[in-house]
Amino acid sequence: MTDKLVTSIYDVTKSFKDPITNIKLNQDNKNINIVCKDGKAFISLNIDSKFQNQYQNLIADLKKSIQKIDDILSVNVVLTSEKLNEQDNKQDWRFKIKSKNIIAIASGKGGVGKSTFAVNYAVALKNIGYKVGILDADIYGPSVPRMMGISGKPQANDDNKLVPLESYGVKCMSIGFLISVDTPAIWRGPMVMKALEQMFNGVEWGELDYLVIDLPPGTGDAQLTLAQSSKLSGSIIISTPQDVALIDARKGINMFNKVNVPVLGIVENMSYFICDSCNQRHEIFSNGSVKKEAEIFEIDFLGEIPINKNLRILSDEGRPACIADPNGDIANIYSSIATKIHQKIN
Template identity: 45%
Template sequence: MTVTREAVIEKLSTIKGPDLKGDIVSLGLVSEIFIADGKVFFSITVPAERAKELEPLREAAERAVKELPGVANAVVALTAEREGGGMGAAPPPRPQQPLRSSPPPQARAPQARPAAKAGVPGVESIIAVASGKGGVGKSTTAVNLALGLKALGLKVGILDADIYGPSMPRLLGIKGKPEMVDSRTIRPMEAYGVHVMSIGFLVEEETPMIWRGPMVMSALRQMLRDVAWPQLDVMVVDMPPGTGDAQLTMAQQVPLAGAVIVSTPQDLALIDARRGLNMFNRVEVPVLGIVENMSYFLAPDTGKRYDIFGSGGAKAEAERLGVTFLGEVPLTIDVRESSDAGTPVVVSDPDGAQARTYRAIAEKVLEKLQTQGAAGRQAPKIVFE
């Protein structure tokens, strides 16, 4: 049976609003509802200061939707941001002052250092692979880095945090849907001995994820907390490009052991790479190093080298910033072909030059983790002014 938006709205109309006044639909608290492959996604708007108190309201709405025939799962978030296109009655007036995540400096009382954020059970270290812009080969780098770490004897998982453009199902050739462990927990998929979770497993490849920030953050939290991850030495997180909600959510939710920045050599990409690097510095996540991807092109017929995007830009930038240069990865046809085929080059051609490069990068990343002891690092508290 196919679940409909109307059926979801009717079911949510039975959920009482805050303080048992009205229902969450007629009060205009429910965002637009997104349905894909039996999965239902929406958010409920509540006052920011009451979010913790109203968590049972979110759980009640989630349970109610899951009871509908045809619903395989539901992702429900609480948000203080007014979503466009809400249903039912007009929403309450917006406050004159914007919502703040912390009081202004003059009103902020002295605070003790925040408690360490809880890690993901069974996962020793979590590293983010990020880029300031798209199109630089970040996901390909992430998957081959993960497989390089596995080749070093580590137990490795991959979290695909790129909600809008999930790549892991294609890069790893994984088909099918994850199995449910219980009513709230799903089992990650597996390929080449690596455990993987991606929103791409839950929706069709062509389905656009037209979500606002709160829904993205809720999905990331669930993929971290509601997945039965096994014992892992390292979880590699493939971040979306840029410096937005996903990056901040990861920094707030888990103690990141560090970040790997991926860039191509040209100045335009390096400008964005600097933004990504500075963002991690701002939230006190150590940068493990920079990878220069598509560093040069080797012609398959002549072996001649072409510096299509320039040469050595990321290496020079790493030296200027005092950051470890992890290595340069050439642009080759076999990397593209193996990625499209779902057989990353580290496993499809383990003795090739590209696989050796990725394993060398993995060795440097592991060395950085061991040197700085970052696995037990305390996560930062992010304050927006």
């Protein structure tokens, strides 16, 4: 009877997902444990304690649904975080950095505006008052130095560590300083891991509140290496509203789910266009599709960024929009996203 009840409870829980990892709460999920005694159900869910506030709705919904099962007299759902914390402490991350938060900016498809987002997000965080670093991990075409208006290369200090170049108060390092874009693809794979490790362990980052990582497009070596070797707080997925970008964004979300990196949310870039002459909002692509995708994946929709000529021109000039016009509409979108993420993870 009791075993049958546990199975019935799993039948209910399997249609729920962990709101942070997005993994289903089914029998294969090691983080959920169900015990049933004399009609009393005890459900414990192992979570990362940092995110406990995000679980309150899930607890209420689970209770409501499980209570409906015949022969269940009471339901108790508790959150635990022992195992994960233990794992965190025990896990000796190979890539070490003194940063309270490490956020990876990702997309499946290239050219959707990751680097533009990464740079403006980093500057928005700095404007709020955090100590910020930005790491350009795009092995196929590093663009952060150009967008941050940096020229020159970082020098090594007495400890033989590279000192990041600073621009607009943000510390910047680019993998482009270590690997040339012209390096043949065959050499890149094995070099990526080494170069990424050097970007963490071989750089004098000091103490940071945020390290923002601009990833290359896709789901390749750089993404996996970072997820497995550094303690990422989570990823932000950038997508444009077209289907092709969304299909690739889905691949990115699935990859992060597989390697247990929380997807903190998704941003719709090049969402709409406000015409200079008529001041009307034009939905060039089917606007709103990224928001729908977020609902399907049950991840947070963080906001929409319009197509903005200035954003592109300023990027090319090495002046992020959040610097050129810190109180403008575009800067406000970035700082509201920065605040949302900060509240979610702290």
